[in-house]
Amino acid sequence: MEPLITDMIALLGRENVLFEPEHLAVYGFDGTAALSGTTGCVVFPRTTEEVVAIVRYAARHGQPIVTRGSGTGLSGGSIPLSGHLVLCLVKMNRVLELDEKNLTLLVEPGVTTITVSELADKVGLLYPPDPGSMKISTIGGNVAENSGGLRGLKYGITRDYVMGMEVVLPDGECVFLGNKCVKDVAGYSMKDLFIGSEGTLGIITRVLLKLVPRPQSRKTLLASFSRMDAAAETVSAIIAEKIIPCTLEFLDKITIRCVEEFAHIGLPLDAEAILLMETDGHPAVVAEEAARMEEVARKCGAVSVQIAQTAEESVQLATARRAAFSALARVAPTTILEDATVPRSELARMVNFIQGVGERYRLRIGTFGHMGDGNLHPTFLTDERNTEEMERVEKAMHEIFDYAISLGGTITGEHGVGLAKKRFLPAALGEGSLGLMKSLKRALDPQNLLNPGKMFDLDPT
Amino acid sequence: MNRPPLPDSPAPASPQATIRAIGRAAPQGRAGHPLYLKEMDYSIVQQCMHCGLCLPTCPTYDATKLERNSPRGRIALMRRIADGEMEVTEAFAREMYFCLGCLACETACPAGVQYSRLFEYARADIEHSGVLHTPRRDFIRTASLKVLFTNPNLLRGLGRLLWAYQATGMQSLVRRLGLTRLLPRKLREMEPLTPEVKPRFSDSLIAPVETPPAPPRYRVGLLTGCVQDLIYPDVNRDTADVLLANGCEVVTPRAQFCCGSLHAHNGELETAREMARRTLDAFDLDGLDAVITNAAGCGSHLKTYGHLLHDDPQYAERAARWDAKLKDIHEWLAAIGIAPPRPGIAPMRVTYHEACHLCHGQKITRQPREILRAIPGLELVELPESTWCCGSAGVYNITQPEMSQELLRRKLDQVAQTAAPIVATANPGCLVQIVAGLRERGCAVEARHPIALLAQAYREARA
Secondary structure (H helix, E strand, O other): OOHHHHHHHHHHOHHHEEOOHHHHHHHOOOOOOOOOOOEEEEEOOOOHHHHHHHHHHHHHHOOOEEEEOOOOOOOOOOOOOOOEEEEEOOOOOOEEEEEOOOOEEEEOOOOEHHHHHHHHHHOOEEOOOOOOOOOOOEHHHHHHHOOOOOOHHHHOOHHHHEEEEEEEOOOOOEEEEEOOOOOOOOOOOHHHHHOOOOOOOOEEEEEEEEOEEOOOEEEEEEEEEOOHHHHHHHHHHHHHOOOOOOEEEEEEHHHHHHHHHHHOOOOOOOOOEEEEEEEEEOHHHHHHHHHHHHHHHHHOOEEEEEEOOOHHHHHHHHHHHHOHHHHHHHOOOEEEEOEOEOOHHHHHHHHHHHHHHHHHOOOEEEEEEEHHHOEEEEEEEEOOOOHHHHHHHHHHHHHHHHHHHHOOOEOEOOOOOOOOOHHHHHHHHOHHHHHHHHHHHHHHOOOOOEOOOOOOOOOOO | OOOOOOOOOOOOOOHHHHHHHHHHOOOOOOEEOOOHHHHOOOHHHHOOOOOOOOHHHOHHHHHHOOHHHOHHHHHHHHHHHHOOOOOEEHHHHHHHHHOOOOOHHHHHOOOOOOHHHHHHHHHHHHHHHOOOOOHHHHHHHHHHHHHHHHOHHHHHHHHHHHHHHHHOOHHHHHHHOOHHHHOOHHHHHHHHHOOOOOOOOHHHHOOOEEOOOOOOOEEEEEOOOOHHHHHOHHHHHHHHHHHHHOOEEEEOOOOOOOOOHHHHOOOOHHHHHHHHHHHHHHOOHHHOOEEEEOOHHHHHHHOOHHHHOOOOOOOHHHHHHHHHHEEEHHHHHHHHOOOOOOOOOOOEEEEEOOOHHHHOOOOOOHHHHHHHHOOOOEEEEOOOOOOOOOOOOOOHHHHOHHHHHHHHHHHHHHHHHHOOOEEEOOOHHHHHHHHHHHHHHOOOOEEEOHHHHHHHHHHOOOO
């Protein structure tokens, strides 16, 4: 047996170390299409002390580590590159403290997002970030990737709900960053450095989350359109009307069909696009906003606007929307999901451009996304075994990213860079910004041991 | 107060620790070649885009948190085998027999992966490759799957013996005297699961053709099952009664064969095909509007005859028509609209456990509830986690007792939480499992088939 394996067994016990081929094979991928790697060992620490021990060991032996939660990431961030040790945090899943006086929740990183959401709900509170994979994604992964979700428009993203965290640094030092204070300007806001760091700067072992009061009421509307850009215009018009609903989700025709086939909730199959709109808050405000959104949608050419009659119906619609990405896999063997994001004023142009790219490269693209955030998910419906088509996908992807950047947008709104967007990052950031990131990485992780090869490569020093 | 340290004796492993050890087990050495996974339609495995949305619905992943013990992990291994990157190994085989085949993942999967098909191919490849082969295992499999369950007379003969053993009081005497201790450990642990065999089987309870008093609206065939026929022939009688009460003429072929679900789910696809042919032969499809089953596990398999026999020139066409006519009893009744029973039955509170192969295998969830709610005075209390497997899963409670018992414990805890005195469920396997669990707990809750409750309501209706 390799020394790494025997040493890990000595550290963590036989039960928490996997090395047999049938186990290793299933830790070589995450939720990202057409990307995989190989690992020689998977470990499951149970405590922060064990994480510290593993990291110290890695630092001594120059052993690269890739941290993983439930493996639902969409940029290949948790895929092990050859020989990297997979450190899986799903067994660190204790809920440590619900503080109803300060509206905070302290959890270990392996707690699933849905658990956090349900715990908050039980005491009349809300944890807003709700990524599509929330039923299984871990909070540690959400923080490391700075996940978004359907409610980003009004409530923001994971970053806005992290008040503090415990992090094990690349040298094995363990620090707690942040606290329960609403205001705190004592020094740099270090916790923010680790949010969205994709496991390249430290390993998050505890997270202190902020909760907010649960809105008293909500209303969900479903508007259907016979033209894609009419839906995009509706979104821009709603924002221009100074309404900030909690959700403005967009699905195009292919996506509608796939989702309906899975969820059977009666989505309009003849529509070119639908918008799922939700407003929440005080009942009177909700009623008024819903009425105004309906009016705007109709003005922009909505064919019909339906209002969900029950809370259950609203939940069904949101759940169905969360399944959109996976549901698209019904029509093609490989679904490559992109994450281009533009300022909201540019939505209609971006949507039209994506349509054009699809036609020019003879590709099928299903588009859905958080339109209210300007965050689109054009999804290539392709077959990874068709190399010729994959080349066209690559070219189309480049064009979409270049165009998004030219509109003042970004290559990834919420999925992260990982492996999938690594090659696009220099163009998106520019020299200075990327150089600063590399300097930070070198300062914190001089041996380049935490998730090396993700986000960017470090030039050999 | 400080407690003295515990003595240093080896504590018996907790059931959870045992389950984790089973999920982790990866014996290295034996391997064989695949056949079915290699030849199958590759697009089924490609359909999985490994998003992970199946993970939280998988009972084994829930228990161990190991990726291999999840549908996504299992499919990844199958894909490697299909790609020729991996052999059918013993560890893979153990993994696939750790899987319950509950199909909760199919319900959860937005991409529509047909896990049930992959599961059958994988288990068939395990048997084909012989990686789990031992003389003892081979003997048990041959005796049960290939002899007993292909031969209805033999099965019923064994049923009679078991009935005599139970009816003469021998069983309770043996249990009282503690003679079960003499059995080998495995058998001893299984003994409490032995269901009560009924004195008369379906053929003596149901006439070959029964006609409703009024002119029939439909003419349907009735499947009496194999295990169902021995243990719950009364449910078959009830099913016939309910069909008659709703204007269906009922045709019940004699000495029916096992439908082959047991075989298909346990790696004997060829035998499963043979059983499907025999079942098809027993029914004159053209003269029937529907063929009715009341056993969820059978129904979910019976509806796949078309696929099972798609390359059998003699049977393919008939099997495809069969699929279209095959209806679960709840599905059928909801479709034709039932005559609501008149009041008369004593008020009762009932909770409903969804058999996996009804809710996941056949996506039938609404209809059984509608039927229960149609019974006057019946209050339906929703069971938390109603779609979570009870651990019966075909012969899983025999092959994987630890995981099975853990799921049963969880299910019974949920049933207890509802405080309902009756738990209804529509599958003989679930009924046997839950009845055994309730008996062991000394719990007075009754387990009934929904159709049995409906039949009772018709019987006790005030004239």
